[in-house]
Amino acid sequence: MFYLIGLGLGDLKDITVKGLEIVKQCSRVYLEMYTSILGCSLEDMQEFYGRPLLLADRDLVEQGADEILAGAGESDVALLVVGDPFGATTHTDFILRAKEKNIPYKVIHNASIMNAVGCCGLQLYKFGETVSIPYWDETWKPDSFYDKIKLNRLHNMHTLCLLDIKVKEPTPESLMRKRKEYMPPRFMTVAEAAHQLLSIVEKKDSLEKNTVLNEQSLCVGLARVGQESQQIAVGTLLEMRSTDLGGPLHSLIIPAKEMHPLEVEFLQQYAASIKLDDYNH
Numbered sequence: 001m002f003y004l005i006g007l008g009l010g011d012l013k014d015i016t017v018k019g020l021e022i023v024k025q026c027s028r029v030y031l032e033m034y035t036s037i038l039g040c041s042l043e044d045m046q047e048f049y050g051r052p053l054l055l056a057d058r059d060l061v062e063q064g065a066d067e068i069l070a071g072a073g074e075s076d077v078a079l080l081v082v083g084d085p086f087g088a089t090t091h092t093d094f095i096l097r098a099k100e101k102n103i104p105y106k107v108i109h110n111a112s113i114m115n116a117v118g119c120c121g122l123q124l125y126k127f128g129e130t131v132s133i134p135y136w137d138e139t140w141k142p143d144s145f146y147d148k149i150k151l152n153r154l155h156n157m158h159t160l161c162l163l164d165i166k167v168k169e170p171t172p173e174s175l176m177r178k179r180k181e182y183m184p185p186r187f188m189t190v191a192e193a194a195h196q197l198l199s200i201v202e203k204k205d206s207l208e209k210n211t212v213l214n215e216q217s218l219c220v221g222l223a224r225v226g227q228e229s230q231q232i233a234v235g236t237l238l239e240m241r242s243t244d245l246g247g248p249l250h251s252l253i254i255p256a257k258e259m260h261p262l263e264v265e266f267l268q269q270y271a272a273s274i275k276l277d278d279y280n281h
């Protein structure tokens, strides 16, 4: 059997009882470690699960499905995913591959950022399309996510912005070499995301006089949701640019222009600088 097991968002104890029992009985257990991270070390996980974990980086997950699924028809193999297995777009492919190979499979669900985002008080029912904000570099500055945020705002929906994670990034010097050297992992912060959004707003503003989003628009910053050190901050896009929410992972929400009074009341707890009742969101 092939098992796809969600680990939740908090720490190693967020795995479900069912998930833990399966982990203990499997012949091989892989840990996917590039679409998200947990607030604990690999060593702690191995000790808690009482067994070694095989690390599955992007190359192995995207190109090595055969290797991971090998033997899963005869013995039990698990792939552990931080959050929920379907909280990232990558893992449905595993199920399709398992089906193709006639390997039976089971999914063990867990909390995902896609639903835990409700911790800030914004109603899940009112979220529109989720967007991903990628790190820009000198020459590559994609901004198509901005149009999706704009559409959500026009339809009075909140936008969850997932922020880029860069792991196993080759150093520029090693790009031409066979043997790659890697940069330290990077996790986009709420401040970095706000900085990139502001530069798009400034560019679009002068081009199209766009008032859907501006530097005074309300934003919600989330950090380490589900962990003991979880942080939530509410402020303007401009304020978010200089807000330090500490270590990874971070997400940014652009709320709808019109909010339910309960949403406003809940958000107000985290808004140090703004009186939301009087504020044009």
Ligand SMILES: C[S@@+](CC[C@H](N)C(=O)[O-])C[C@H]1O[C@@H](n2cnc3c(N)ncnc32)[C@H](O)[C@@H]1O
Residues within 6 Å of the ligand: 009, 035, 036, 081, 082, 083, 084, 085, 086, 087, 088, 089, 111, 112, 113, 114, 161, 162, 163, 164, 165, 222, 223, 224, 225, 226, 227, 249, 250, 251
């Ligand atoms: C591709 S998504 C992976 C989602 C994961 N499989 C899940 O179900 O939650 C990764 C992005 O979600 C957001 N994220 C994941 N966990 C988070 C957390 N605990 N707190 C804040 N943001 C989080 C970050 O923006 C991160 O870059």
